[in-house]
Amino acid sequence: MFDYKLIRSDRKTLSVEIDRDGGLIVRAPRRLDKATIECFLESRKRWIEENRRRMLERRAAVVQDSSGAQTVWYHGSQLQLLQHDASNVEIRDGALIVPHNWTQAYLRAWLKEMCKQELQSRVPPAAALLGVQPTAIHVTEAKTRWGSCSSKNSLNFSWRLIFCPPEVMDYVVIHELCHIRHKNHSAAFWALVAEHDPQYETHRAWLGSHAALMDLF
Ligand SMILES: [Zn+2]
Structure with missing residues (x-):
């Protein structure tokens, strides 16, 4: 039998969905007994296996x-x-x-290490040009944003930036460094970004059209 997360509510029917990590979510009426739920899952077995495989494949790097x-x-x-x-x-x-x-885990660790090395060589010169000093640089597992800047000016970057073209990586670095000066997305912030990356709109658009890369691995 499958492991699944059960969410009961006032609904009248049963449904099953697969989340982005391949986990099963079952939505069921409040009082429906477990045996009926599991019987339902059994009847959907092929659909579940097929869709779970597809979901994980889509995420595979x-x-x-x-x-x-x-x-x-x-x-x-x-x-x-x-x-x-x-x-x-x-x-x-x-x-x-x-x-x-090689394994997926091996490749992932290697890519993450490459990203770390790239950032270590890209951030200091860009920071010097901007005249700012980040307090720390972290490479994270973030899946919803490519980079962020904390209130204490420590910068976080998703290791998946290694999937992006070098100039797009540079744009993300510049973007976060500019947040040391401006903790917002004001006109002054974007003017500073444009000063250091005149092509920033193209680079932003690239990230927008490649958001799916965030889901890899
Ligand atoms: Zn920002």
Whole structure:
């Protein structure tokens, strides 16, 4: 039997849905007995398994393209995922090459580390140009925002920024650094962003049209 989260309410019918992590949510009338609920789930078994698989596939960072090759997002493009005998990860000729025994968790950790290194090299020069000093830089698991700036001027960035083109990453860095000066999205804030990233509208639009990248892994 499936594990599921049961939400009872004044409704009259049973329904089942799958959340973004592949979990089951069952909505049921207040007094309906468990046996009936589980019998219902059993009858929907194929639908549940199929949709759960699809949901998790959509979230997987490694996806098959139309030719059947595996690809992974990196710096704004989908690199082909290849394997080699070595134990390191390499990027060569438009391909991301991983060891034979790679796993999703391994690849995720590597991408997160790359993001950390990128931010460590991108933030200090951008901060110097703006004349601001963040108190800390954190790389987070955030899924709803690419970056944020706390009231104490510590900056948070989603590690999934590694999926974005370098110039978009720079835009997010500049955006958060500008929040050290302006804790809002006022006209003065955007003027400062524009001063340091004249293409910021294009970069914002890229993020808008690639919001699904937030769901990967
Ligand atoms: Zn902002």
